[in-house]
């Protein structure tokens with residue numbers, strides 16, 4: 001096993017996008033030495049609920065509950081309380097739910113932190129999903145701004161609401177850092193080392209370029225999970241980052 005650089009490890013998020021819980025558990029067991037945070041998305045959470053969350057907690061690993069809450073403020077407040085109560089310290093909401101809803105997420109989460117003695121959570125806002133094209137934004141959703149302007153507007157709203165940062169593609173990353181400041185956290189998916197398959201992702205970046213553009217967290221998915229040898233893939237990514245940053 002290679003020597004792990006802790007500064008790199010804490011920026012790496014692995015998306016547990018698998019159908020089978022045993023496969024997810026194996027990923028956590030095998031890759032914990034390399035990965036700072038495991039991302040539990042809707043597929044796994046809707047399939048297995050707290051079973052996967054409790055497993056990750058037992059292994060003393062950190063996880064990001066990618067639940068993308070979007071509802072009326074009261075519901076989001078209560079849901080956020082329960083997210084923290086159930087052991088997640090890192091989760092997200094949709095910025096399009098509005099400032100009041102995002103404030104409610106923070107309020108519910110902070111109440112649970114105080115009640116259960118937990119440290120302040122990381123709450124991110126999803127701005128515009130990468131699956132939404134400029135055309136859909138304009139024609140279906142009647143939005144007159146360009147997607148870049150809309151993303152920055154939503155990121156500003158998230159900051160106003162007191163959230164920690166946003167989820168954004170590598171394309172928007174430099175603009176968000178410029179407009180919102182370095183301490184506003186950006187988590188970037190769509191990460192592909194030069195040697196891995198692009199799959200269905202459009203706005204991709206290499207791990208090194210995303211980190212050099214200021215990403216606080218990068219999401220690794222199929223570049224690792226679909227590799228024939230996952231340990232070899234993650235070690236290759238480490239080496240690539242060490243050489244490039």
Ligand code: C5P
Nearest residue numbers: 015017129130189190191219220221222
């Ligand atoms: O396998 P891949 O690297 O494409 O996985 C990327 C992960 O990041 C997936 O879990 C996907 O749902 C998530 N994601 C994304 N684009 C966004 C938000 C989240 O790809 N805008």
